[in-house]
Amino acid sequence: MKRICTFLFFSVFLGCTPVKKSTKMNTKTVIAHRGASGYLPEHTMEAKAMAYAMNPDYIEQDLVLSKDDVPIVIHDIELDDVTDVAQKFPERKREDGRFYVIDFTFDELQQLHVTERFNPKTGEQVYPNRFPKGKGSFKLHSLQQEIELIQGLNASTGKNIGIYPEIKNPEFHHQNGKDIAKITLDILSEYGYKTKEDKCMFQCFDAKELERVRKELQSDLFLVQLIEFPEETKQLQYFATYADGLGPWYKQILDKKVGEKWQFTTLVEDAHKLGLQVHPYTFRADQLEEFSSFEEMMQVLFFEAKIDGAFTDFPDKMVQFLAKQ
Numbered sequence: 212m213k214r215i216c217t218f219l220f221f222s223v224f225l226g227c228t229p230v231k232k233s234t235k236m237n238t239k240t241v242i243a244h245r246g247a248s249g250y251l252p253e254h255t256m257e258a259k260a261m262a263y264a265m266n267p268d269y270i271e272q273d274l275v276l277s278k279d280d281v282p283i284v285i286h287d288i289e290l291d292d293v294t295d296v297a298q299k300f301p302e303r304k305r306e307d308g309r310f311y312v313i314d315f316t317f318d319e320l321q322q323l324h325v326t327e328r329f330n331p332k333t334g335e336q337v338y339p340n341r342f343p344k345g346k347g348s349f350k351l352h353s354l355q356q357e358i359e360l361i362q363g364l365n366a367s368t369g370k371n372i373g374i375y376p377e378i379k380n381p382e383f384h385h386q387n388g389k390d391i392a393k394i395t396l397d398i399l400s401e402y403g404y405k406t407k408e409d410k411c412m413f414q415c416f417d418a419k420e421l422e423r424v425r426k427e428l429q430s431d432l433f434l435v436q437l438i439e440f441p442e443e444t445k446q447l448q449y450f451a452t453y454a455d456g457l458g459p460w461y462k463q464i465l466d467k468k469v470g471e472k473w474q475f476t477t478l479v480e481d482a483h484k485l486g487l488q489v490h491p492y493t494f495r496a497d498q499l500e501e502f503s504s505f506e507e508m509m510q511v512l513f514f515e516a517k518i519d520g521a522f523t524d525f526p527d528k529m530v531q532f533l534a535k536q
Contacts, residue, residue, distance in 0.1 A: 239513055240520025241267040241529045242375050244493050245286060249524035251342050252327045253293065254284045255349040259357055263364050265527040268520070269375040269412060272357055276389050281317040282354040282398065288312055288380050291331040294323040294351070313387055317353065325349035340497055354395065358402045373410030377437070381420040392424050399432070407433045407455065414458055418443075418450065425453035435490060438463070444478055451485040456519075461491040464516050465501065475516045483517075494523035506532060 246258030247265060254273065262270050274282040289309045290296040296303070296310040299322060304310050309331075312320070327344045328337045336344040358374060365371055376395060378384075384391040396413075404411035414435040415421040424430045435456035438444065444463055459478060466474040482489050494508060502508040505525070509532050512518050523529045 238519075239533050240269065240488075240490060241526055241533065242490060242520060242522045243267040243270045243526040244522040244524050245271055245273065247524075247526060249338075249341060249496060252325050252347070252349050254286060254351075255325055256352055256357070256360060257347075257349060259360060260364075262526050263361065263370075263372055266370070266530050267372065267526040269373040269410075270361060271522065272354060272374060272376040273379055274354055274376055274391065274395055275312040275379050276384055276391050276394065277315060277317045277320055278313060279316045280389065280394055282391070282395055283312055283317070283320060284352055284354060284357055285312060286379070288383055290315070290320075290323065293328050294325050296323055297331070299323060313384070313389070320351045323351060325351055338497060354398055355402075358398075362402065371410055373412065374404070375412045375414065375435075377414040378420070381415065381417050392420055393428060396424065396428055396430055396432075404432065406431045412456065418446070422453045435488075437492075444476070447481055447485055447487065451487055454487065456488040456490055457482045458490050458492060458522075461494070461512060461521075462501075464489075464491060464512065464518070468501075473511050473515060479516050479518055488519040490520040490522065491518055492522040494521050494525070494529065496525045496528055509533075 243262035243265065245253035246255065247261040248258055251258040251261055259270055272284050273286045275285050275288050277283050285293065288311055290312055291310045300310065303314055326349065327342050329335060329344050330337065354376065361372060361374060376399070378391045378395055381391050399411060403409060409432070411432055412435050413424065413430065413432045414437050415424070416437040416439065418436060421434055421436055425434055433456065434454045435458045436450040436454040437458040439460055444459070447457070450457065464475055464478050466476050468474070479489050491512065496505040499505065499508060502511070505528055509529060512521065513533070514536070521529065
C-alpha cells in the first residue's frame with residue numbers, strides 16, 4: 212500500500228508540475244557532411260546511420276546518375292578515389308584514365324567496394340587518421356535507399372532529421388543526355404519532399420541550374436546556392452532571386468586576424484540583408500588550418516561571424532558544442 216501511495220504521489224506531482232521551457236534555444240543548423248565522414252567512409256549507409264545517431268538537423272547526399280539513371284550517393288562523378296573500380300573493371304576507364312559513375316549501371320556499381328577517400332595516383336589515404344583504407348565491407352547506394360533509411364529512422368525514433376541533397380555537375384550530365392535535376396526532384400517529390408516545410412534543402416554549385424530548378428522545374432524546396440570563387444561573392448542579389456540560402460567555403464567569410472580577434476568579410480551580413488541563410492562548408496576537426504582547435508573554429512564562425520549553420524565531418528562534436536551555448 213505504501214508503495215502504491217508513493218507511486219500515486221509522484222505521478223500526480225510530476226503530472227501537475229509545469230514543464231519549464233528553455234527561453235534560450237539554439238537555432239543553428241548542423242549538417243552531417245557526407246554522413247559521419249570523420250569516422251566512417253563518406254556517403255556509405257553506415258556513415259549515414261552513425262550520423263543519424265549523432266542528432267544533426269540534416270544529413271547530406273551528393274548525387275551522380277548511373278548509366279541507367281539511378282541517383283547514386285557519391286561525391287564525385289568519378290569512382291576511382293573511393294572504390295576499387297580500377298581492380299574490378301580495369302577495362303572501363305576513359306581516355307583520361309578515370310572511371311565514371313555514368314558509365315556503370317546500378318547493378319554494376321553495387322559490385323564495388325567503397326573505402327576511405329584516397330589519391331588514385333598514389334593510393335595514399337587523404338585523411339590518414341580516419342577509418343583505415345581498404346577495411347570493412349562498404350557499398351554504394353541510391354538516393355532512394357538513403358531516404359528510406361532516414362525516413363525509417365525518423366519513424367522508429369520519433370525524430371525529424373532532414374536531408375540535404377546536392378546534384379553534382381549538372382552540365383556534365385546534360386552533355387551525356389541526362390537531366391539529373393528533374394530526376395532527383397521527381398524522386399524527392401515521391402518521398403514527400405516538395406516544399407520548404409518538408410525538411411529538405413536542395414543545393415548545387417551551378418547557379419544556372421539551381422535557377423532552373425526554381426523557375427523552369429518550379430520547385431518549392433529550400434534552395435541553397437553553393438559558392439567557391441571570389442567573384443561569386445559579388446552575385447548575391449542574383450542568387451537571392453531564386454535561392455533561400457548560401458553555402459560558401461568558410462574561408463570566404465574570414466578576412467584577417469588582428470591580435471586574437473578575427474575580422475570578417477561582409478559576406479554573411481550581405482547575405483542576411485537579402486534574406487539568405489548562410490551554411491558554410493566544411494568544418495573538420497582534423498583539418499583546422501587557421502584555428503588552434505575545433506571549438507575555436509566553431510566559436511568564431513557561429514557566434515562571431517554569425518553563420519546560420521554549417522557542414523561538418525564531425526556532427527557529434529558540433530551538436531555537443533552548440534548544446535553548451
